[in-house]
Amino acid sequence: MGFPGTWMTESESMVYRVVPKCACSSIGQIMFYSDHGRFFDGDIHDSTDGLHKWAQDNSQKLITANVKSHKSYAFTCVRNPYGRILSSFFDKIAGIQRNGKRYRGNLVPKLVQNYGIEVGSPEDEFDFDQIASFRRFLLFARDTIRWRRPMEPDIHWSAMSGHVSTFIVNGGRYNNIFFTEKFDEGMQSVLDDIETPVKIDLKKVPRFNESEGHGPKRAHKISEYFDDLSRHLVWEIYKKDFQLFQYDFDDPDNKMPIGEIDLDEVHAKLGD
Known part of the structure; x- marks a missing residue:
């Protein structure tokens, strides 16, 4: 099955498992910029070079070798299911x-x-x-x-836990899973833990909401x-999305998480 929905910078500074409707346009553009010093001109989902993607045949061997050896920092981003x-x-x-x-x-x-x-x-x-x-x-x-x-x-309404699990089941391991609702804080925590060819200031990054x-x-x-x-x-x-990613089922208006994600629990429960 491989690693569907996985993107990786050409420098292999980071690996990202895309979860649709969870800031993936912004994350992809930040990854692109961190290698090239510019944003992709258009929707990052349409790019065919400058960023390794599982959907691109010539990227699959590189992504597989990287993820299976846990060579690079791997992360994803989740969002309140409501x-x-x-x-x-x-x-x-x-x-x-x-x-x-x-x-x-x-x-x-x-x-x-x-x-x-x-x-x-x-x-x-x-x-x-x-x-x-x-x-x-x-x-x-x-x-x-x-x-x-x-x-x-x-893919846009199937459970986040399903997207997240394929990466684990096939041999990957996440270093970080952060919340769309705390995007700047979460993305900064990724950038703080890695070295990229081009430094990026999140305060200067525009929001890439391609659906708006x-x-x-x-x-x-x-x-x-x-x-x-x-x-x-x-x-x-x-159900799994609420439980594993710490969102509040009882109050749909509370979009913020009510706890921290336990990475060990995520790997244990989604790795079967």
């Missing part, structure tokens, strides 16, 4: 993608037809019932994860999207 699934909905389902089209072609029309989801459009300024549509999307997300129908689960501005703004506070059934579904899908 905020992450909401972000996935507004970006991938309700939003228009960078190419001006809907995500994954006919996915949204299928959700409209089969789950009764509404998403609005730029023409009507995305005027739709966000709460009702999100809750229906959550049913769909649960169906894809629990029963793998009507499709395989998408392509769809509707969230109109309500987080807790209003999650009734009892929705929270039951969230626990069913993301």
Whole structure:
């Protein structure tokens, strides 16, 4: 299986396991800058050189050798499951993608037809019932994860623990897992522990939120999207994420972690 979703600087100063919807655009750009002294011109997900990626055939042997020998500092970043699934909905389902089209072609029309989801459009300024549509999307997300129908689960809403675990199961070990909600502090802790060809000042790094501005703004506070059934579904899908990454299931509006991540526990529980 190898190391899907793994990026590595060309200098091999650091290795990063991408977890979608967890600041991956910013992290990728920081990695790129730390080697080249400039940011990638465009969405870092579109880069094909300047950064080793598992999806690039010529990078796979280098990444495998590095990760299996624990040669470089390895890290990833996680996010509150409530905020992450909401972000996935507004970006991938309700939003228009960078190419001006809907995500994954006919996915949204299928959700409209089969789950009764509404998403609005730029023409009507995305005027739709966000709460009702999100809750229906959550049913769909649960169906894809629990029963793998009507499709395989998408990387943007599959559990973070699943992404994090592939790196461990195949022989990798994390030196650091930090929180999107404490991004500057967490990313600085990575940079403090490594040597990079180019020094980087996080205070001067712009935010690379590639999903922003392509769809509707969230109109309500987080807790209003999650009734009892929705929270039951969230626990069913993301129980491990809440437990291992120390997020507050009881208060959807508390986006901050309530404890520190125990790396030994993460490796033990996700390494089977």
